[in-house]
Structures are given as C-alpha cells and as structure tokens.
Amino acid sequence: MVAPSGIVTLLTDFGTEDAYVGILKGVILQINPVLTIVDLTHQIPPQNVALGAFQLHQTYRHFPPGTVHLAVVDPGVGGTRSAIAIMTPTGCFVGPNNGILGQILTDAQHEGSFADCHALILDNPRYWYTSAPSRTFHGRDVFAAAAAHLASGLPFQELGTPMVLEQLALLDLLQFQSAESGLRGFVQAVDRFGNVISNIPNDAVQDRTWLAKAAEQNFPSHSTYSEVSVGSPLSLVGSHGWVELSVSGGNAQQQYGLGIGDPIELTWS
Amino acid sequence: MVAPSGIVTLLTDFGTEDAYVGILKGVILQINPVLTIVDLTHQIPPQNVALGAFQLHQTYRHFPPGTVHLAVVDPGVGGTRSAIAIMTPTGCFVGPNNGILGQILTDAQHEGSFADCHALILDNPRYWYTSAPSRTFHGRDVFAAAAAHLASGLPFQELGTPMVLEQLALLDLLQFQSAESGLRGFVQAVDRFGNVISNIPNDAVQDRTWLAKAAEQNFPSHSTYSEVSVGSPLSLVGSHGWVELSVSGGNAQQQYGLGIGDPIELTWS
C-alpha cells in the first residue's frame, strides 16, 4: 500500500457555475485542511459516464503514487448502483460503480498489477459526511468524505465492505479492429482544439506510416502539425496514447463535421 | 473569535477568461503565500448580486470554521456602497455592502448567533493593496487584501470602522407562502443539470408528500431520481435545503421552459 501523497483530484460533471464543486472542497478541507485539491475537470457533459472515464484515464497516471482521485458522473445517484473505492499501486479512486472507474482495472490487468488491486463498497457511515446522506448528492455526502479520509492516511479497508473486483461495472467501449490492409476504429473524444481522438492506441501504429480516412476525408500520417501547411488535415501519434486526426492551425472537428462514435479507417502506406 | 483556518474562498462574477481572478490570487499570496485559496465560482452572471448571494449561501457552511469568504459581485464599485467585512461564529466574509452578504446575518439570526456577529467598514488604508485604490477594481485593491489579512490572523477590528449590523444591506427576496392546501413559492435558481430550485425550504415539506405544479406541468414528490422512469418529471427534497423540480436523467429547465422567478404551487397529497 502506497503512502498517501496528500493530493485529491476531482473530476465531475458539476460544471463551475453552481456551488457543487465548492461544497466538495469544503467537505474535504473540513476533514483535513492541509490536503491539496486539484481540479481535473468539471466540464464532463452532464451524466456522460463514458467521457468522464476517458478523461480520468488520460490523466491519473501523471499524478504522484498515493494520490486519491474522486470521479463523480452519477446519473444513478440514489438508486441501486453502489458507491465504491478502488486501491491500486497507482492510487486510490472513489466514485459510483457505474463504469467510470472500470478502465482503471483494465489498465492494472495490462500492467500486471491486478493482484495488487482492492475494491470496497463505501458503506461505513463513520466516514460519511453525514449519518443520513442526501439521495441526490453523494458527491458531497459519501465520495468527498471518503476521498479526504483516504488522502489523510485512513487504512483503505476501514471505509467499508470488500467487494470482488469482478463486480466492478465496466463500460461497453467500442474496440478497434485489425483489417486486411490496416485498422478500423472509432472517434472516442474530441478536444478543445478540434483534435479528433480515435480509440486506436499508438502502440498499434508504432513505426509505421498510414493514411487515415474519416468523413470521406483523407488524413495522411505525419510526426507533427508543422509538417503540413496551415489548414491541411493530418493524422498523428497523439500525446495521450491514441491516434488523432487534426488540422494544422485549425479545427478538424468543425472542418469535417466529425463526432464521437464516427468510424475511422487506417490503411498502411 | 474562531482561529483562522488559513482558507480563503472566492466567489465573483469575474469569469475565468480574463486575468481578474488570477490577480486576486496574486494579491492574496503576496500578503501570505501559505494561504489555501478555493474557488467557489466565478461564473455568477455579471452583476447578478442575488445569484451571488444564493451560491454563497449554499456553500459557506461546508467549510471549516474560521474560513474567510470573499464575495464580489459589485455593480456599484466606485460609488457610494461601502466595502465591508462581517465576522460570525462560522467564518469571516468580505464584499460590497449591496446585499450579497445579507443572508449570512439572516442565517445567524435563525441560528441564535446574531449577538456574536460583528461588521465593519474596510476603511483602514493600511490593509488595502494600494494606498489609492482603483475606482473600478475593489476586488483587488480592498477585498482580496482584507481577506488575506483576516485569514492570516489579523484581529478583525483592525480592518476598519465598526458598523451596526442593521446597516447591512439585505436583498428583497421573494418569500414562499402557505396556501390553503399547500405552499406557494418561486424559482430562485437553476443548476447545470436543469434542476429547478425553489425558495421553499425542505423544512416546510418534511415528512409529507405533495404535487408540485409549475409551467402547467405536474411534478409529483419522490425520494430520488431513480424512482421514476428516465424523462419523467418529479419534485424532491433537494440536497441544498430547498424543494427542487427535476426530470430524471433529463433537464427540467429546458423541458418545461422554467426560469428564475417563475411561480411554483405545492399541493399536499
């Protein structure tokens, strides 16, 4: 078990207009005023669990081991989904058991650390913010409190009842496929710059060149934006681990009308 | 007088596109680099004092006692409204005397701590950021500096001239009313999820069931979103202390066109 880093990250779909994020921080600092709180993002589209899982997945491994990551996109709050925590060699994670944390375990499997992962249900009322949690705001009443206690060094198992890792909800993510002369994938996210992020991992194209095609448009592979003229489409090994489609100095999403779920075909060249 | 927690919260209508919030933080950290600064929100609609007061009211009690809350929505900056600070058993508050802090004292009255509250005008130039404050940015020149000094342990009375609490500006808020067979209230806020927050406190409906009606639509009372099917309207005891109108897995504001000030009728069932 890694010593806590004293850092708590927050990822939610709460937005920044309302008081919700401030309340999470208040609860955390009430429990331990010297914790460091870092916002990952609060702009996940409301109730979009898949995009929440994607952003968390891009980010968590860049934090010190022992960091606690709170991830709350929670359309089923107050219903039957359980509130959980996971501990891995990389850090601790708290959130609803609706798939938002599923990718963490998939990563652990790939990295061979699955046996060092543990999960539990946050059912020990001693570590809730209130003895009678709201039916609509577990972010405040269950998750923030759990995150603060974990980041302060509370032994993991104190937080609740152990669960087997196989009970963790996983998202049914679209997978990329090998085709005869290349790969077939899908758009899994689009960033602020209009870069279109596929679900084809960089590993799958390493040391090769290719032509990507999406929305009837060709995106030839290059190493960096400046290899093509401003306004030209290209495809490259992205900084987060996925093949991306871009427009140099422009916005590929807007220019070609691409969106999440659209197919992408890669042909080796 | 509670010892300072070392935490300063910020609530403004400055937005996050401009340099204003960064400047507030620079001023605070110049005065004391070890303070913890927490953003409540900077997305209050420009010059909307009532929504600023609402969001502050939802949030402050979740922070440790001795926290300093800066609240600046200040359409009258440079005019005759005074710059003030308030100390209560819960924390300290700095901002313009335009109603944004009024609810704090109303709360203290309800909680029986009015006699332990103090207020003053921030007219001691020794604790301004500059001896000649700008006429347009008291957030930087007066309020941020006062908040930093208070959070660092400066005795409250050093900041300026005492004022009687009765001089505090209060907002003329719409009140809910008891009707023959229920309650009549108004929409006081809408959150990012489209939840419509009434001004009817949860206390007024405790342990009862009801049918809410707004914009010609019925919202039957339930305990949680998942008790109704996705897309269905409902009304519930909200997490912030007010009766709310929602759509399960949807957006009540958009679906029914509700806005701030719209009437809501509750009929006991």
Place this chain on the structure above:
Amino acid sequence: MVAPSGIVTLLTDFGTEDAYVGILKGVILQINPVLTIVDLTHQIPPQNVALGAFQLHQTYRHFPPGTVHLAVVDPGVGGTRSAIAIMTPTGCFVGPNNGILGQILTDAQHEGSFADCHALILDNPRYWYTSAPSRTFHGRDVFAAAAAHLASGLPFQELGTPMVLEQLALLDLLQFQSAESGLRGFVQAVDRFGNVISNIPNDAVQDRTWLAKAAEQNFPSHSTYSEVSVGSPLSLVGSHGWVELSVSGGNAQQQYGLGIGDPIELTWS
C-alpha cells in the same frame, strides 16, 4: 536571483473541458508535491498568442517575486520555435519563443532591469518530463517540468543553453499615436463585462479629461461607473493600466459592436 516563492501560475489555451490542465498539474506535483499551483486562465482563445501575452502581462506583477509563470499558447509546437525560460527580478517565465513572453522583457526595459534578465533554451533533457518529448504536447513534457524544477529552487542555468535576449520573439503590437488634439489607439482586448480595453496607457491621459470616440459613439471620460446613469457610455482610467470604454451597468462591446483591433480616438476636452 530571487528565492523561489513556491508558486507556479498557469496560463494556457487548453480550456477546462479536457484533461490537459490536470495533466500539467500532475506533472508539476510529481516533481514537487508541495508547490502551490494557481490558474491564471485556460480560456485564451485557441492559438491566440497575442491575447495570451496580454493576460499574462496584466497579471504577473501581482504575484510574489520568485513566482514561476508558465504560459503556453503554442500553435508551432513540434516545429522550429524553441522552448525557453526567462528570469527577471520579478519572476521566472517558461513557454514557447513565439512572442507570448516578449512583453516581459519590454517591461524590464521600461523598468531599468533589463541587465538583470536572463534567457535560455530548455534543451537539457535531464529536466524534461520524459526523455522523448511528444511532438504535440510540450506543455506537459517540457514546460511543466521546467516550471516545477525552477519553483523548487533549481539554479536557472541548469535548465539549458543560454540565449541572448535579442533572440526573444516579440509580437508586432499595434501602438497608440499622438494626434493634434488627442490620441489615436486601438482595442486590444474585451473583458467578460464587455469593457473595451484600449492600448492607450493610463499614463498618457493622466490628470486630463477627454472624449473618446469608437464605432461612431462618444464615450466621455469619468472617474467611475456610477458617475453616469445606468446604460450610458463612458471612458475611464482602467484598473489594469489602460484607458477603457464601458457602459455603466451594461456591456459596451455588445451595445456598440466593438471588437479587437477597432480604432479609438481620444480628443482632449
């Protein structure tokens, strides 16, 4: 050389929807978990170097000496522009050499501290986040790591190869001009409130009164918003050092259709 304040500020065009900003913070805290990170803004319009330079320029002098400012608006990432750091008596600055840091040296010239400024190219791989930086995300792989090391007390010259200050890229900013009976300037920015910020410095109008004209509309000079009735246009000495055009209780940009680059004429009255 000023001792580090332990504070790192971040200014980018990354937005807050994606994981990019969270990743920067993770990298910084991996290198030193006790640093204080402050967001200036991440809402610079994508790839708008000039507005990034403007917002940095408004903000940096309000932070404690020895603060490290990371400024990444970087359309040429992966191309020939170099990654640099600058040290001045006010603080340290890291970013691409594309003009975003140019104003810092112009300020140093005005303040007579040019001889105390130093610059270098961030080409020492020992202080990168990874030995093989991504071609598209130097914010993570080069700039965040450099900022964290500087803020932790690493001697400046360790980060790379010295460069002469004359090699620093400067933006070709529009200048204001003296006219027969006043001044001619341009709109350089517009804030959230619709205040229109000219490139005419307050120094150029000190102790005078004037009539400003832009978009065929007159904006007479006043000391503060409340000197005119709500809805009326006015011009005033702005809090950031520039003459501004505003509408009392309103939005000058929207009301008069003003935008960046529009001319403004001042006539002394």
